Structure formats: C-alpha cells, structure tokens
Amino acid sequence: MDAPQSRYDIPAYTEGWFQIAWTKDLGRGEIKKVRQFGRDFTLFRGQDGKVGLIDDVCPHLGAHFSEGGCVKGNAVRCPYHAWEFDRDGACVNIPYAKKIPKKAQVGSYTVVEKHGLIFMYRDKAGSRTDAPLPPIHDFHVGDYVEASTYEFKIRIHGQDIMENSVDSPHFAAVHGHAMPTNAFFTEKDELRVDQTSSVHRFGKTLHFKIEFHMVEPGFHYMFFPELPGGEAFVFSSIVPVDEEFTNHRLTLMVKKTRIPGYSKILQRFITWQMMKTYKEDMQIWEHKEYHSRPVLCDGDGSIMKLRKWYAQFFEPQDDAPPSTAKRSHALGVVSPVQDS
Ligand code: FES
Ligand SMILES: [Fe+2]
Structure with missing residues (x-):
C-alpha cells in the first residue's frame, strides 16, 4: 500500500527564534513541558x-523531567533517581554517586525573554x-494595559x-473588509506589509492601518498605529508542534490613554474582532490543501514573495545540497510596491 501523501511538499520545520511561552506562565522554581518540533523540552x-530550556528525556534511564521533576536551585531534578541538570544541560549532582559520568548531559538551548x-x-x-x-518594535511595556493572550493548536x-x-x-472574501491596499517592503531580514483597509461595523465604516512585520518564520507582529484614540500591537507566534500541527500564540497589547477605561474597551473590541477573524480563517486553514504552484491572478497580492522570503528559513534537507542563501536577504532591499 502507498504511504499517505504529506499535506505539504515543503519542509515541516524552520530555523530561527520561536516564542515558546509567556513570562507570566513561568514563575521562579517552576517547570513546564514544551512540545515543539516533534519532541519534548523542559522549560524551567x-x-x-x-x-x-533542555531536552526533556533524562540520559540515565529515560524519565521525562517534566513528568514529576522539579527545580532545585537553578537546576532540574529528574523525578526517577534525582540526578540534577543545569541550564547548560550538564549533570551537576547524582545524590548516590561518587563520580558524575562524562556522558551525563542533555541538549540545552538558547532562551531569551523580551x-x-x-x-x-x-x-x-x-x-x-x-x-x-x-529587532522587535521598541516600546515600554508599562505604557500598555495588561496584555491579553490566546493560544491555539x-x-x-x-x-x-x-x-x-x-x-x-481573502480579507474581503473571508473577513468582510474592503479590499485592502498593501505596500510591501524588505528591511534586512524582515519583511513588512503596510495595509490600509476599512470595515463596516456597528453602522459605521471604520478605516484602519496595519503594519505586518514578518520578523522570523516563527514570529510576526501587527502594529496598529492609528486606531481611534490609541495604538496596539498583536504579537503572533507560530511554532510547529509536529509535522501536522502548529501552535499559534497571540499577545494583544493596547497602549494606555488619558481617558480612564478607554484602552480596556479598545482591547475588548480588538479581541472580539481578532477572534472573529481567527475563527473565519481557522475553518479554512485546517482543511485547505497546499499548492506549491498555485494558479494566481493579478490581484492576488504578494503570496509568492512571502514564500520566497520564508524559504530562506527552512531547515536543511538531507537530500538537498547545502544552501548558501540561508538568511541572506533573499529579496534584496526593494522599494514599496503597491500590490493591489
Ligand atoms: S532516569 Fe533520570 S535520574 Fe534516573
Ligand atoms: Fe485572515
């Protein structure tokens, strides 16, 4: 019998920076399992x-640290025989051994909070x-109301x-917006799309601008510079769970204003709008097929430019010659292009 065909003919995984959790969800001395890229990690x-962040599987007899393990000082203690591993993945204590074996080591990863x-x-x-x-847009977290966060698989x-x-x-067909105008830029490794559009809500036409900043294959953010009386960010974090599923985290930040309570109202409105559009997209996303050579028309926007930018981040494939183009400015620096 033939093996089932993969839904995508592009590599499942990319390389770069990925948001794997929120600071608020990891207190001192806490440990958390993170399942990404088809494997388990221990975040602590x-x-x-x-x-x-270290690999979740103990090199001793294979227990998972995140299944009953704990943090001791600045290391993770395995739940099975209490070996301890530090942030570099090195075993730093075996309570019943005189000598720590050289191979008592797990993979460890670079983590940054911002x-x-x-x-x-x-x-x-x-x-x-x-x-x-x-670089991610520089701002003072204190100038924003408490972020609201959402997570989907x-x-x-x-x-x-x-x-x-x-x-x-699709903004018009799926979300009911006016057909947007997109200006498309590349700046170093970042891809940016400035979009202007409008939507009819509550009997009024609301005009808005969104800057989409594609920073990494796993991370982009939307900046709303001209909301009525305010501005906001949505950080969008995209991390493969495995070859089939993706973890999508959204973080909404709304800037405080002088009018008491206004930012909270704006935050609620954006959340409502965001969840509405998200549900509309999700139904299509979960079932769509992937066409590597789609039939496109002149009004389709910058789909192939996005794919070209994204391709520089694919992890190397075993049967492919080594690429020299990785993380180069695949598109070069271009002038704004009106694509619709
Ligand atoms: S399996 Fe981890 S200490 Fe034994
Ligand atoms: Fe959408």
Whole structure:
C-alpha cells in the first residue's frame, strides 16, 4: 500500500527564534513541558530568576523531567533517581554517586525573554547561539494595559498562517473588509506589509492601518498605529508542534490613554474582532490543501514573495545540497510596491 501523501511538499520545520511561552506562565522554581518540533523540552526558571530550556528525556534511564521533576536551585531534578541538570544541560549532582559520568548531559538551548515573551533559538543541529533576537518594535511595556493572550493548536503549516497576512483578497472574501491596499517592503531580514483597509461595523465604516512585520518564520507582529484614540500591537507566534500541527500564540497589547477605561474597551473590541477573524480563517486553514504552484491572478497580492522570503528559513534537507542563501536577504532591499 502507498504511504499517505504529506499535506505539504515543503519542509515541516524552520530555523530561527520561536516564542515558546509567556513570562507570566513561568514563575521562579517552576517547570513546564514544551512540545515543539516533534519532541519534548523542559522549560524551567531557576531560583535566580533565569530561564533554561533542555531536552526533556533524562540520559540515565529515560524519565521525562517534566513528568514529576522539579527545580532545585537553578537546576532540574529528574523525578526517577534525582540526578540534577543545569541550564547548560550538564549533570551537576547524582545524590548516590561518587563520580558524575562524562556522558551525563542533555541538549540545552538558547532562551531569551523580551516584552513578556520567552523565545528559544532552534535549528536542526540543536545549536546554541550568541546572536541577538531580531529587532522587535521598541516600546515600554508599562505604557500598555495588561496584555491579553490566546493560544491555539491548529492543523496547518506556519507558512500558511504568515501567507494569510499578504493574501489581500481573502480579507474581503473571508473577513468582510474592503479590499485592502498593501505596500510591501524588505528591511534586512524582515519583511513588512503596510495595509490600509476599512470595515463596516456597528453602522459605521471604520478605516484602519496595519503594519505586518514578518520578523522570523516563527514570529510576526501587527502594529496598529492609528486606531481611534490609541495604538496596539498583536504579537503572533507560530511554532510547529509536529509535522501536522502548529501552535499559534497571540499577545494583544493596547497602549494606555488619558481617558480612564478607554484602552480596556479598545482591547475588548480588538479581541472580539481578532477572534472573529481567527475563527473565519481557522475553518479554512485546517482543511485547505497546499499548492506549491498555485494558479494566481493579478490581484492576488504578494503570496509568492512571502514564500520566497520564508524559504530562506527552512531547515536543511538531507537530500538537498547545502544552501548558501540561508538568511541572506533573499529579496534584496526593494522599494514599496503597491500590490493591489
Ligand atoms: S532516569 Fe533520570 S535520574 Fe534516573
Ligand atoms: Fe485572515
């Protein structure tokens, strides 16, 4: 019998920075299982407040740290025989041994916290990195009302979620917006789309602008610079759970205004609008097929540009020659292009 055909003919996984949790969900001394990229990781925060991420499986007899293990000082203690592993993945204590075996080591990963988000660096080789997080809009968290956060597990490839942002006509057909105008830029490794559109709600036509910043294959954010009386961000984090499902986290930040309570109302309105559009997209996303060579028309927006940008982040494939184009500016620096 033939093996079932994969839904996608593009690599399932990419390399780069991925948001894997929120700061608020990991207190001192807490441990959490993170299932991403088809495997389990242990995320923990030591008593010194610093976060660590290591492989979840103990090299001793295979227990999972996140299934009953705990944090001791700044290390993770395995639930089975109490071996302890630090943030570098090194075994630092075996309570009943005189000597720690050299191979008592697990994989460890680079993690960074920013704006209340916890990121990991991930590549196929399991490397650590000194490279900084790519720039994310600079702002003062204190200037914003408490973020609202949402998490979904969806049957889709991350590329399709990003593609949604540049897929101009779907905003009209699926979400009931006016046909948007998109200006498309690349800046270093970032891809940006400035969108203007409008929507009819509550008997009024609301005009809005959105900047879509594609920072990483696993992370993009939307900036709303001109909301009535305010501005807001939505951070959108896309991490493959395995080859079939993707974890999508959304973080909504609304800037405080001088009018008491107004930002909260704005936050509720954006949440309502966001969830509405999300449900509309999700029904299509979970069932759609992937066409690597779609039949496109002149009003279809920048779908193939997005795919070209995204492709530079695919993890190397065993049967492919090594790429020299990885993380190069695949599109070069271009002038704004009106695509619709
Ligand atoms: S399995 Fe982890 S200490 Fe034995
Ligand atoms: Fe959409």
